[in-house]
Amino acid sequence: MSEGKPASDWRYQELQRLGEQERLMARELHDVREAIARIVKELLPHHAPKDRINDVVEASGYSRTLIEALRGGKDIWTYS
Incomplete structure (x- = not known):
């Protein structure tokens, strides 16, 4: 460990x-x-028909x- 962090400090x-x-x-x-x-x-x-879209929305919870x-x-989950 480096000088600033003691080996006994469990937090590291x-x-x-x-x-x-x-x-x-x-x-x-x-x-x-x-x-x-x-x-x-x-x-x-x-x-796809609208009722199938509604089924997917309901099943997914999204x-x-x-x-x-x-x-x-x-790609809606990329935060860049």
Whole structure:
């Protein structure tokens, strides 16, 4: 450890553990969102009837706006 952080200070290890956990969770969230987008596109081709769109909105718990964006191929979860 460097001079400023004593080896006995448990907070450094906890910070490292939490950082690793956050990175893992971010990757899992990314994978889940990709799966959601893929399934929405599979269920809702461009010619899908409105009742099917409503079924997907209801099943997903997401707004129609979000489902329409996913259906259109937009990457709505990128924050750049």
